[in-house]
Amino acid sequence: MSAASQAVVALPARTEGRAHPWMRGLVWDAAWMLPALWLAPLVLLLSQGSDDPHPPPLDVLYCGLTALFWLGHRVGSTWLAYCTTAYRPLLRADPVRFVVVPCAIAVCCFAILLPDDGAMPWSRAERVVVLAIVDYLLVTYHFAAQHFGVLSVYRTRAGRRGGLRRLDRVYALVIGGVLVLAAEVVAGTVSLIDVWVDPWLDPDWVASAAGTIADVATIIVCASTMGMLLVEARATRPSLPRALYLVGLALMVVVAFEVRIPFVFVVLWTAQHWIVSVGLTSLVAEAEPPTVRSRWRRALHAINRRPWALVLALAALSVLLLPLMEVEAVDDAGPFYAERIFGAFAAALRTSSWVPALVALGFTTGFWHYWLDRAVFRFSDPRVTGAARGLVAEQLRSEAG
Secondary structure, eight states, X not given: XXXXXXXXXXXXXXXXXXXXXXXXXXXXXHHHTOTHHHHHHHHHHHHTTOOOSSOHHHHHHHHHHIIIIIHHHHTHHHHHHHHOSTTHHHHHHOHIIXXXXXXXXXXXXXXXXXXXXXXXXXXXXXXXXXXXXXHHHHHHHHHHHXXXXXXXXXXXXXXXXXXXXXXXXXXXXXXXXXXXXHHHHHHTOSTTHHHHTTTTSOHHHHHHHHHHHHHHHHHHXXXXXXXXXXXXHTSSSOOHHHHHHHHHHHHHHHHHHHOSOHHHHHHHHHHHHHHHHHHHHHHHHHTOOOOOSOHHHHHHHHHHTSHHXXXXXXXXXXXXXXXXXXXXXXXXXXXXXXXXXXXXHHHHHTTSTTHHHHHHHHHHHHHHHHHHHHHHTOTTSHHHHHHTHHHHOSSOOOOOO
C-alpha cells in the first residue's frame, strides 16, 4: 500500500490548540506534498502547440524527473525499513512482514520468469503479461492509497481525529483510482489493454462514447471535490494544505479526461506520486534516533537526519538503477531514457542474456515497493507510529523549507 496509506488510526494525541497543519512548513509542503499545483501548469505549458504524442520539451522534463525520482521513490520504503535505526526494532519484532514476505516475493517472481518457454505450461511472454496486468492493478490502487494517506495525515495534523476517514478513502479510491482507470481506458493507455480490457469493452464503443465519458467524469470530479472542500471549510479546524491537496488531485484527474495527449497525464500523475513519496521518506527518516553502533550505521544516520542528503542519495540510486529497471518497465515503443544517460550500455542490456533476470528484478522491486510501503506506514501499529515520528510528531515544525 502507498506511503502514509494507513495514517489515520493510532496517531498520537496533540495538545489542544497546537496542532500544526503542515507536515514541515509552507514552502517544503508546496514543493514535496503539493507538487500537482505547480506541475500541472508546467506540464500543460510544455505541451502547448505540439501534435507530437511526446512533446519534446515535456519529454525532456520527464526524462529528468524519471531519472531522479522514479526508482528513488521505489526504494524509499526499503530504505526506511532497512537503512534507518527507527525501524530496527520492527524488523526484529516482525520478521515475517519485513524479511519472510519480501524474500517470498523475490522467489516467486524469479521462479515464474526465469524458466524458459518449455519449462512451464505458459510461455515466458504469457507469464510476463499476467504479472504486468497484476502490477498495473496494484499500482493503480497504490497511487489511490497514497492520496488517501496524505489526506488523512493532513486531517490528523489539523487536530481532527477520525470522522472523515471513510469519506477520504472513498474519495481517493473513486477519484484517484476508478476514474483514473476509466480515463486510461478511454485514452487507450492501460497496460496491455488489448489483452484484458478490449475483450470486455468494445474499443469502437469506447471511442464513440469517449466524449460523453469525459464530460460525465469531469462533472463527478468537480462536484465531489467541491463537496469535499465544503466539508473542509465547515470543519472546526479546517486544513489549508488538505484543501490544496484535494484541488491538486482533482486537477490531475480532470487533465486525464480533458487533455487529448495521454503523455501529459502520464507525466503529471506519475511525477506527482514520485515526488510525494520521496518527500514522505525524507520526513520520516529525519527523526530517526541516533546510533553509536557501527560506522556504517553512523554514516547512514548522517544522511537520514539531513533531508537534502537523503533526497540526493535516493536520486543517485534512481539514476544508477535506471538502465537495469527500464528493461522491465518500458516496452519496445520506448522512450528509453537510460540510453540518454548510459548510451550503448543501456541499449545492450535490453538485448542481453540478462533480460529474463532483469525483468524478474523489475517486478520484484515493484511488488516489494507496494508491500513495504504498507509495512513502514502501517500506523494502526503503535510501533510504526513511533518509528515514523518524523511524520506524526506532536511538536510544531516552524521551519518552512
